[in-house]
């Protein structure tokens with residue numbers, strides 16, 4: 012029987028000791044995306060199963076093997092989203108965003124669900140940050156989203172991540188290519204896995220993305236799409252490369268990238284690391300000009316990408332990337348007796364109103380135990396309040412990092428506290444670089 016205190020296989024908990032890292036990553040992504048004019052769209056975690064069958068594609072691994080599909084109590088087939096694009100396109104159509112200023116640029120941060128074999132970098136519940144742009148078919152737009160993804164990695168200090176790009180053409184150039192592929196794979200038919208045998212007639216390009224070792228070995232020598240691109244697609248691809256070069260973005264053309272989802276056309280790309288094992292693709296994306304129409308809209312060019320947050324985290328942890336520290340407790344107010352404890356709660360409220368982090372005792376512990384707690388949680392300053400402090404209106408503020416003490420008046424406590432903190436910082440910096448310094452800069456942590 013499943014142990015109820017064990018999380019479901021392939022899922023991860025993010026504890027308070029590390030959640031600040033993922034919050035930092037997400038905040039950076041949101042800010043960068045908004046600098047490019049992408050705004051957040053939130054869509055439900057489940058959709059009609061058919062939406063994914065139609066968009067991701069019937070012959071993809073995701074639809075054939077990986078979806079969490081179930082009947083709800085009304086006997087409808089529901090699927091937990093395996094990726095973020097389908098829901099975004101559905102919402103784009105449902106809310107008539109095509110009537111608004113084009114291009115429409117959106118981003119999302121969402122959990123995704125795929126029934127895969129859990130291993131490093133491969134989970135059953137994972138998270139994606141993604142962007143989608145509707146209504147721009149240009150190479151400039153492809154390049155812009157690649158530049159955006161690249162900026163995210165640069166900003167976060169991720170190293171050794173390489174950009175690989177390819178073009179998988181349009182339905183026109185693919186006709187000839189599909190024929191060539193069929194011919195090639197027919198010659199190797201007996202060695203293909205059963206799923207790929209079934210794909211041969213319906214969608215031979217999917218075989219190129221099969222994870223089975225035998226199929227991928229066969230796929231290595233298959234005809235390459237780049238040799239079959241029509242003139243327009245070829246020109247488009249050349250132009251994407253020019254934009255990337257002009258933006259000083261290094262890339263490698265990898266003619267074997269086809270991506271795992273059926274909706275891609277023309278430009279496809281991946282950001283890959285070789286430092287996190289077999290699951291090295293941290294970001295995947297590309298153009299999908301046919302999808303909006305496929306789901307019932309007017310023909311609308313579109314492109315996007317998704318970054319797997321857990322894989323990114325894995326890479327950053329492997330590279331020991333530095334993160335800004337978690338917000339700390341600026342002041343712990345220890346108290347003796349009920350009156351002092353009530354006063355502590357009021358002072359904490361004042362400090363919090365100024366954006367400072369303050370805590371006081373809610374357990375009824377001895378002062379000694381309170382100070383031990385303050386030390387454990389890494390409080391930057393402490394103050395002790397008892398009857399005599401309440402009577403005199405003065406207390407002693409202790410700087411926990413160097414043990415220095417200063418007298419502090421309880422009247423206008425928050426102002427006094429800030430003045431003392433700033434004075435101590437000035438003294439320690441000898442005035443150097445203090446200009447424009449905010450109290451929250453001194454106290455540190457993410458704000």
Ligand code: ATP
Nearest residue numbers: 127132133134137271292293294295317318319322
């Ligand atoms: P892969 O080839 O590794 O299976 P994919 O082509 O299925 O990836 P996409 O559908 O393009 O992946 O998803 C975009 C990104 O989401 C991936 O590059 C990866 O970072 C992340 N991702 C995909 N599947 C998983 C998973 N099962 N667990 C964790 N992250 C994942």
Ligand code: MG
Nearest residue numbers: 072073127271
């Ligand atoms: Mg996959």
